[in-house]
Amino acid sequence: MRLSNRIKEMQFSPIRKLVPYAQEAKNRGIDIYHLNIGQPDIKTPETFMEAVRNFDDKVIKYANSQGIESCLKSFQEYFKQWDMNFGDNEIIITNGGSEALMFALMAICDHGDEIIIPEPFYTNYNGFSAVAGAKVVPFTTKAEDGFHLPSKEEIASKITDKTRAIMISNPGNPTGVVYTEAEIRMLADLAKEHDLYLISDEVYREFVYDGLKFTSPYYLEDVRERVIIIDSVSKRYSACGARIGLLASNNTELMKEVMKLAQSRLCVSTLDQIGSANLINTPASYLEEVFAEYDKRRNILYKKLKEIPDVICEKPTGAFYVVVKLPVDSGEDFAKWLLTDFNVDNKTIMVAPAQGFYATPGLGQDEIRISYCLNCEALSDAMDILKAGVAEYRRTKMNL
CATH class of the missing domain: 3.40.640.10 (Type I PLP-dependent aspartate aminotransferase-like (Major domain))
Structure with missing residues (x-):
């Protein structure tokens, strides 16, 4: 049966394409910090x-x-x-x-x-x-x-x-x-x-x-x-x-x-x-507290990112995302590897490969998007795992 060109030309979500690997990791008993999706964890008013x-x-x-x-x-x-x-x-x-x-x-x-x-x-x-x-x-x-x-x-x-x-x-x-x-x-x-x-x-x-x-x-x-x-x-x-x-x-x-x-x-x-x-x-204090919380998370994220050698990013000034250029050859392979081959104390992270956020072929290959929708303690731990992951990936996968 024929399908439309419209549906065939649409892409699957690059934010969710690694979900099967995440599920397999969870089935192995690995806890995952989800940095891949902009799902706030803050209570709805x-x-x-x-x-x-x-x-x-x-x-x-x-x-x-x-x-x-x-x-x-x-x-x-x-x-x-x-x-x-x-x-x-x-x-x-x-x-x-x-x-x-x-x-x-x-x-x-x-x-x-x-x-x-x-x-x-x-x-x-x-x-x-x-x-x-x-x-x-x-x-x-x-x-x-x-x-x-x-x-x-x-x-x-x-x-x-x-x-x-x-x-x-x-x-x-x-x-x-x-x-x-x-x-x-x-x-x-x-x-x-x-x-x-x-x-x-x-x-x-x-x-x-x-x-x-x-x-x-x-x-x-x-x-x-x-x-x-x-x-x-x-x-x-x-x-x-x-x-x-x-x-x-x-x-x-x-x-x-x-x-x-x-x-x-x-x-x-x-x-x-x-x-x-x-x-x-909703009381104005709700949005004030939400803003202050995301600002704290942003500061933690940026401080931790700057501790990773050869990472390129400017401090984000809005929303709750950042696109990061990593010292890896493939952000998508790295994101998959974090789920399939890497953990720290049975914990790993899930990030979004940034290549899918570009329309120009070849761009974003060494980039990932991080959402800082995690609480401060979890975000800090997740960024430490990212730092360790980058070092291990470069050593084992890139022979550096």
């Missing part, structure tokens, strides 16, 4: 659970395709705290940020159109683009530069008559970069000059460190109708399984058309929206 427990309708009905009113209003209130204003028809609740990204790409792209993205990028951007029939065209950022953007001329060289949008993650997954106001202005100017949309994935908005300033392209009034905001409760409220995201834009024509997609999948889970709507009532 009680406000979410309270709202779900208090839901007393006798029937769990279809919700409105745009989203239930209380959930939409709570997001409007949340955005006002960030000086972002969206009207009643300018937010659509989605099944996580993932569906929001797919809706955005399906609404603006025809088959064969192109989206330009700084690489390394969140791996699922490839999959979302494939579903929309669009092609990812990357421009490369480097660990040595902290993964900040290249020149305007270099980015412009990637734009063709098929380009429909520039897409960014800010703060960045997988790099931890926070783009400066000047970088966002540069992208906005490119969008204006070439008549493009600017898709801004801002799910890590709360996690900006070292006193840096978060800048959304939404803040630039001259491009506001070109801007599509992607957001989610997953990361800031440790509610990944709730699958509540959104697409927001002041472009009313775009939002009207995206509603067709929302209606085609009927609705988002009623109970998850009920819980998420009440997150706006």
Whole structure:
């Protein structure tokens, strides 16, 4: 039986491709520190659970395709705290940020159109683009530069008559970069000059460190109708399984058309929206404590990484990830070897090979992505295992 080219051209998640090796290691009695996935370990706010427990309708009905009113209003209130204003028809609740990204790409792209993205990028951007029939065209950022953007001329060289949008993650997954106001202005100017949309994935908005300033392209009034905001409760409220995201834009024509997609999948889970709507009532101290905890983890991670000889990375300034260039010949082989052949006191680590975060063949081969979603003690131990693993891998596998 024939399968579609669309499905065959999609890639499996490089973040999860080593799961069978991890399971085999667990079956051998090996404990694994999971540094491969951005699953927060911090408790979800009680406000979410309270709202779900208090839901007393006798029937769990279809919700409105745009989203239930209380959930939409709570997001409007949340955005006002960030000086972002969206009207009643300018937010659509989605099944996580993932569906929001797919809706955005399906609404603006025809088959064969192109989206330009700084690489390394969140791996699922490839999959979302494939579903929309669009092609990812990357421009490369480097660990040595902290993964900040290249020149305007270099980015412009990637734009063709098929380009429909520039897409960014800010703060960045997988790099931890926070783009400066000047970088966002540069992208906005490119969008204006070439008549493009600017898709801004801002799910890590709360996690900006070292006193840096978060800048959304939404803040630039001259491009506001070109801007599509992607957001989610997953990361800031440790509610990944709730699958509540959104697409927001002041472009009313775009939002009207995206509603067709929302209606085609009927609705988002009623109970998850009920819980998420009440997150706006979470005490400010929750996010303050979460931020402080991730900042501590970031400092531990960076200090330990700098103790590993020949590792290249800049200190991440946002989100809770870092891409690290290792003194190994293959990040993927190294990541697999950690699960199959290496442990310290019956403990090892699982990391994500960074090659899958690039679209340019050959890039990222000696890099890995690390998520610092572990508690401080576990993270410190995991980084010691990484240091020992790098030394042993170079000695036994690379004869160094």
